[in-house]
Amino acid sequence: MTGRETEQGGRLACAVWGVGLGAYFVAVFHRSSLAVAGLLATDRFDIGAAQLATFTMMQLLVYALMQVPVGLLIDRFGPRAVMLTGTLLLTAAQAGFALAETYPAALVARLFVGMGDAMTFICLLRLVSRWFPARRVPLITQLTGTLGQLGAVVAAVPMTFALRELGWTGAYLTTASLGLLLAVGLVVVVRDSPEERRLTGPQLSLTAVRRSLSASWAHPGNRLGFWMHFTSQFSATTLSLLWGYPFLVQGEGLSSGTAGVLLSLIVVAAWYSGPLLGYLVGRHPWHRSTIVITIVCAIVVVWTAVLAWPGTAPLWLLVVLTQVVGIGGPAAVIGFDLARTSNPAERMASATGIINQAGFAASLVLVVAVGLILDWRTPGGSSDYTPEAFRWAMSAQYVLWALGLAQIVRYRRRARRVIDRAGLEAGTTVG
Numbered sequence: 001m002t003g004r005e006t007e008q009g010g011r012l013a014c015a016v017w018g019v020g021l022g023a024y025f026v027a028v029f030h031r032s033s034l035a036v037a038g039l040l041a042t043d044r045f046d047i048g049a050a051q052l053a054t055f056t057m058m059q060l061l062v063y064a065l066m067q068v069p070v071g072l073l074i075d076r077f078g079p080r081a082v083m084l085t086g087t088l089l090l091t092a093a094q095a096g097f098a099l100a101e102t103y104p105a106a107l108v109a110r111l112f113v114g115m116g117d118a119m120t121f122i123c124l125l126r127l128v129s130r131w132f133p134a135r136r137v138p139l140i141t142q143l144t145g146t147l148g149q150l151g152a153v154v155a156a157v158p159m160t161f162a163l164r165e166l167g168w169t170g171a172y173l174t175t176a177s178l179g180l181l182l183a184v185g186l187v188v189v190v191r192d193s194p195e196e197r198r199l200t201g202p203q204l205s206l207t208a209v210r211r212s213l214s215a216s217w218a219h220p221g222n223r224l225g226f227w228m229h230f231t232s233q234f235s236a237t238t239l240s241l242l243w244g245y246p247f248l249v250q251g252e253g254l255s256s257g258t259a260g261v262l263l264s265l266i267v268v269a270a271w272y273s274g275p276l277l278g279y280l281v282g283r284h285p286w287h288r289s290t291i292v293i294t295i296v297c298a299i300v301v302v303w304t305a306v307l308a309w310p311g312t313a314p315l316w317l318l319v320v321l322t323q324v325v326g327i328g329g330p331a332a333v334i335g336f337d338l339a340r341t342s343n344p345a346e347r348m349a350s351a352t353g354i355i356n357q358a359g360f361a362a363s364l365v366l367v368v369a370v371g372l373i374l375d376w377r378t379p380g381g382s383s384d385y386t387p388e389a390f391r392w393a394m395s396a397q398y399v400l401w402a403l404g405l406a407q408i409v410r411y412r413r414r415a416r417r418v419i420d421r422a423g424l425e426a427g428t429t430v431g
């Protein structure tokens with residue numbers, strides 16, 4: 001292979017990124033593919049709303065728990081090997097979900113979907129940081145998140161069509177087979193770095209793992225990234241994966257069609273804000289936390305207006321809500337840039353895993369808290385939740401925002417003390 005082909009940011013870099021992006025797109029597709037199959041799932045497995053929600057909670061839990069182990073595996077075996085394993089696992093898990101006929105079998109399949117999904121995004125970030133010049137990494141990282149999220153949109157419309165035309169087993173088996181194509185692409189095209197097809201790190205001993213994780217956790221840059229990810233994305237994830245639809249229909253009195261459109265607008269916000277934030281972070285890396293604090297404050301202000309509005313909030317305000325909440329997804333991605341500039345290469349993936357678990361752990365806490373508060377504020381164990389019950393339940397977010405913002409302010413001060421501003425702005429700070 002010539003030097004020109006293997007240079008950072010060249011044609012091969014784009015090909016590696018393209019195949020990795022395909023794998024992430026399919027992972028997001030599988031992650032979201034249950035959203036439109038909820039009614040079919042309740043019939044097929046003879047389950048109620050709580051058991052259906054358990055699928056989502058299980059996926060979030062496994063995804064969050066897997067982040068650190070996956071990061072360590074990437075540092076040890078390289079992103080290509082881990083991504084290939086994740087893609088094959090996702091394919092097998094979706095095939096298992098297609099064939100499952102009982103609720104426990106489906107739950108186990110969903111658990112493995114969460115596991116395969118967890119192995120995709122941080123591998124791709126590791127490839128991006130090796131294949132692209134430092135200055136372009138924030139933008140490419142944001143484009144990765146933005147384009148990958150399209151998988152959620154495709155999971156809505158074509159999946160509804162596939163379920164209608166092919167039935168449960170046919171639709172899930174067909175979409176699972178996409179993974180086989182991607183596995184071939186990963187084997188043939190992806191290399192861990194421009195220099196090496198396979199880049200491995202030192203063997204994983206308990207002492208080495210403990211030392212590496214403690215070093216990452218001790219660095220205030222990683223802690224800042226963790227809290228940035230924690231604080232920015234839980235609102236969007238909770239609305240998109242579970243509570244958005246009931247909140248808009250039962251809490252805000254919208255029709256199901258309008259609620260569906262508003263939920264899609266959350267993804268639209270990520271499309272335009274992701275590249276813009278990537279560009280801003282590339283040009284002003286010193287102000288990464290300021291950008292995130294501003295976005296989180298905007299989310300808090302708009303949610304407060306919606307929750308404080310007498311009666312139901314006007315449609316225009318709910319549209320604004322989808323936009324600020326949607327920008328939270330790309331804002332969380334800024335946290336990964338802290339991992340890039342706060343760790344040596346051999347610790348980068350595990351540090352990214354630590355950061356990536358934050359937003360998903362916060363989302364899981366919120367998903368459960370909203371469910372518990374709704375049940376508490378609704379008499380007689382009914383699921384006819386009132387607007388008042390939703391006001392209480394959605395207010396649980398203030399606890400997470402307060403904690404997250406306080407930690408961002410705290411670690412931003414500490415991180416700024418140890419980060420070399422000139423090196424960061426010149427693009428030379430790594431680790």
Ligand SMILES: N[C@@H](Cc1c[nH]cn1)C(=O)NCC(=O)O
Pocket residue numbers: 121145146149233270274328329330332333356359
């Ligand atoms: N914040 C998200 C990704 C994102 C980008 N734009 C909107 N959302 C994130 O952390 N992603 C990890 C993943 O596995 O999707």
